[in-house]
Amino acid sequence: NPEEAAVFKKRLTEDPFATGLITSENRDVLLVYFLVRKGMDYLDMMDRVTELLRPLKEEVTVTVTGTAPFSAETERFLTKDFNKLLILVIAVILLSYYLGFRSKRAVFIPILLIISGTIFALGGMAALGFKLTMVSIVTPPLILTLGSSYSIHVLNAYYSFLRSNKNLDKQNAIITSVTGVSPTVVLASITTIIGLLSLLLASIQQTREFAIATAFGIFFTALLSLTLLPAFLQLQRVPEQKKLNELSSDFLSRLIHFIGPRIIRKKYAAFIIIALIFTGFLLIYPRIVFNTNPFKYYPPNSDIIKGNHFILEKMGGLEEISITFSPKTNRKGFFLNPEALNSILNIEKKIRKLDNVSFLFSYPSYLNYAGKVMSGKEGFLSSRGLNLLVARLFHTAEGDQAYFYVDKDFTRLTTTIKVYNNDKKQPIDEKDTAELKSRLTSILSDNTPGTMEWQVSAMSFAFLDLSHQMRRDFLVSTLGALIAIGIVAFLAFKSVRQSILALIPLVMGIFSSLIFMVIFRVPLDMTTIMVSCISVGVGVDDSIHFLLRHHLNEERYPDNSEKAVYETLIHAGRPIILTTVSIVSGLLFLTLAQFQPIRYFGLLIVFTLTTAMLATLLLLPPLLNKKNRKMRNNDE
Template sequence: MDRLGAFYDRVILAHPWLVLILLGLLLAGTALGFGQFRLDASAESLVLENDRSLEQYRRVNRIFTSSDDFLVVTYTPDQELFTRSGLERLAALRDELAALDAVSSTNSILNVPLLHSPDLNLDSVDSEIKTIDTDDVPPETARQALLNNPLYPNLLIGENAETTAIQVNLPTPKQYFELLNQRNDLRDKVQAGSASAAEQAELKRISSEFIQFTEQMGNERDQTIGQVRDILDRYRDQATIHLGGVPMIVADMIRFIKNDLSTFGVGVLAFLLLTLAIIFRQWRWVLVPLLCCGFTVWLMVGFLGWAQWPVTVISSNFISLLLIMTLSLTIHLIVRYREFQHDEPEAAPRDILHRTLMAMIKPCFYMAITTIVAFGSLTFSGIRPVIDFGWMMTLGLTVAFLITFLVFPALLRLMPPPVDERVASNRIPFTDAFARFTERFGGTVLVGSGILAVLCVIGLSRLTVENSFIDYFKPSTEIHQGMITIDNHLGGTTPLDVVITDKPAPENGGGDPFASDCDPFVQDCGSGEEYRDTWYTYQKMQQLEEVHEYLDSLPETGKVLSIDTTLALLAQVNQGEPLDALELAFVPAAVPEDLKDILLTPYISEEHDKARFSIRILETNPDLKRQELLDKIRHHLTQKLGYDEDRVLLSGMTVMYNNMLQSLFDSQIKTIGVVFGAILVMFLILFRSLTLALIGLAPNLIAAGSVLGLMGWLGIPLDMMTITVAAITVGIAVDDTIHYIHRFKTEFAKDRDYLATMHRCHRSIGQAMFFTSLTIITGFSILVLSNFIPTIYFGLFTSFAMFMALVGALTLLPRLIVLIKPFGRS
């Protein structure tokens, strides 16, 4: 400490301008990274580390030429849809959307084949196809043709024929996948340790190019979505219109996050500064925390941009958290400075500043270290964005500590504050009421803490991870309203693919489908072998029909599409008669070329020997439990229908999102266990007493358990943001614990009176703890105005965490100290 004090005297306090000038140069350098600071809400930002589901999802899309890169426009006209004028207005809207540069094509009831002609059969299907666009089809005839077609209801048109949809296709450029594959291949080599120096350099170049391209693609897509919304606004006077689709959800999530980062970041800071002005009533005590917080955030944003380290949905609140931590450090310094100032009003400002720094640097250092440990525990999660969030906060807290203990003394050295006559050192603050309560009702504090602990355990047992994506957004948002419309009228929102691989041909069969006495084209071969030469056999189609009927029967599923849908349609074309085995064999040849991309290739890949079932999950179903649904599907296909495990693949956004959710419990257990173990070790190093370390751990356990328990009691599930609340709670609660115990140890040495020491601590460090909690609770209350529900939960639970940490540190902690007497006898 002597060397540190000498460093401050000779460098920081002696040359404050030099410190600020060097900091200014550093700020100017990091500002160069502002232009590269970016947000990421892609699929990669919401999957587990090394999760194969994303690659499987992309591979399935490539095999079956399918994609989720489209917008869905739901259209419910005020008047009848199926009239000449109603269809003309729909066509006008469709044409305007199709004219946009980024739109490759559109699908709607206007251009799909109606297949309604009485002369239609398998032989004439190519010549008799009609559409609303190209043929003079009476509106009522078109309506019946669409509703009677097994493909379109609950997909392009609601069952009541009042709501329809326009699918606006926004294809992802081939360059994106080329860069993605190059980056992934090189990354695999680097991780395996087999990459040469040239390949490592190439990885850096490709990664940078990929980031730039995705940034450009995102900006162009945002512009396109804005143009789509402008077009839709011109048609809202005569229809109820909603916009949906994965690209729109991603764009709006990024917009919400940007809004939270800017508007709410500034709003939180404004609330914090207003509270500081009310508490301390001196402009210096507003300016100094403002500059410390601003410099910390500035450096971190610049560094993240320079390092091309994107902020995701999960880490989007790192700015708010940095404000909390930096502000906490500065408030503790301010309160201690004012104590010294009023104890010795005649002392030189430089001496007071030096004493403040020497008194606070040790507890603040341990506070920063233990908080870093709390956030560092997130790196044990299996979720990439959570891991990144942990590293971001670890680095950010390091920066916050350094900035606070460099900028605070430099600024106060240049503009020392006068003594505030409104504050007296012997004034009994509000926090002393906690001391009196703890002294008088010590048993009540212990019993109440025990009851609270039991309630926490019960609440934890009720905690779940099953949540609906639709619940992330307020009912007033277009995402929420669009999802409800799509779920209720257009077959569901979240995609799920079930892919079945054909059995390999027997070795002695030679790949000849006629190697046995049974002809699979004209007979039902019963339990005979299935051959990979073709899917279009009677037996295989019967099996796929069983799968389709099962998937369609589930209450959680909406629209189910497969080759069975196509066969049902062809049966209608075949005068209502199901296709026999011979007709099945010639289905690929019978379907016109321009219809194969609609009726065949999305569901059957002969080249890859796979059949696909495209399912839409009903996000609005209150009983939706994704893991249970996926397990139920897999069990039925393997145990009831006899498919081998390796022949069944579940893929899609539903699987990736579920994988992330199911890892939350495991991640939460890991992070909480690691953080408390690490904090216990830190307490042992700091306090050099196992008894004192366990005492200090108690309020932290109560604070973290209270937040998670409250979530369980309220039925609020863990999600991609609330998983971080427990670690944040511990980090916040640890700050108060360290400061209080450190001050208690210092004060106790004066008279070795536990009760008197408790009252002095509540009047001194208790004030700093109270001011910090009050400031943060007030500031974070503004987050309830966000449109992103996880951000609202983050603000509310952070505020609740601060409250519980404060109450625990001012009641349970001193009561345990007075009861156990870890510093020796009075």
């Protein structure tokens, strides 16, 4: 009734701790807190909360924020993006197959294989208890696009073999072509799986789950492309010779024939490009930004973000830091001692003066307020009766928070502070968080009595530690992947030179991607941090394919290095471009996702793989050319 409402309003106005805790400074916002069980179905819970709040919204403006709403919104975004992206990726793969081979059989058979591999991966995720997260949501699109490259290699080898061996029967053509391309597919899948499994070195659980699930799917798509795809081809009729000839004279083939002679002798230009990219990477690496702020993952115009900004601005932030004090020896009633309470009050006074601290609440501060009301002066902490009365008031809180601020034995006190950047009207960034943590640690270390110990916990500090983990994970997993891929390349080619050449296009792609990130201010986060490892595994496929083909041509043209390189470019260039275009076209649709990390992931991996492909076709030919001799007639 109106009388009770007036009394309630008066108490809120007079209580100095209400402002910033449950009311805004001008009293136009009232905040209500609810504790929810961890791990419950937040999406279902928030749907029920929305329904319950519907009548209230007709009278006042209602804004909901917190861990549960953000978790529910994340699940909603991921589900929406998952369905949309999966359909778009499948559509573009179908189109790329048809444009590459001009055949319906080259469209539907491979798509069945890679969908089967994706189903295997999703089944594996379910069996292992992995949930769909902002990291693993890219698993199905990745398997679909990366797995399509293996079928392209097999189909291209089969069609090329039929074109050059017109009189060979279908079964022998399939056996010979699949046998010839198997080393490329096997090595490509092995390097991709190694690149993915290098993410097991990361300390973030979601990243490790993504690595296992995606590697599982890649293994099955590669296996099916070498077993089930040839079986399907055996059931189909042989393509017409006219259609096979069209493939050898299409735009891609003509383009490769055009650029081939113009790049083979450009060895010095290749070295200059490599030096420029490497120098650019060294200059920009310290400027790479790591984003651990989850609020930046959502569209800025979404209701959850607008509501969160509204409450943050009105309440001076919601981000809490907890400082827990306890005696070094477990003495019951320790914090009934006025000296212990005064020492904590003095620490709190210093903390209140720190930049970006918007609110502080604790048992000693409220006890001090109660003593001031009773005696008219601050520091009235010696009354045991008042101490026990205030403690009982705190202990009347229900649930998990009952003994949060002061335990029943008075052996532990907790001070909570809220932080917010009032100047920028936004949560404090990583730089401010690091500075606050340093100054807070200094105050506690210098002013806590020797009889006490303290501990600080905060989500923002956890995110700060996560940023350091991401830097470490990025370096360790990328270096681990490069070393593992280098070992595989050495075992395949039995040559250090060939191993280094296999890695050059890949490294150029990763370095160029990092330069791109700094220029366009794209941060590394829990999802984009995986780009380098995935690119290591996938990007090296092109160079391995190129080098395997070059090894065969070196045996055919032992006295003509240029001829060997040129023939390699002609025969390997088309499938390399087709596989990359297929992968890139599918992953490009990730940039349409509403979730920012997924958009950036799609953008970066597309850029990295495209750059690695260009480096393979433009840098490897001049680097492989051992003699700068005039190229002989192409028909020789």
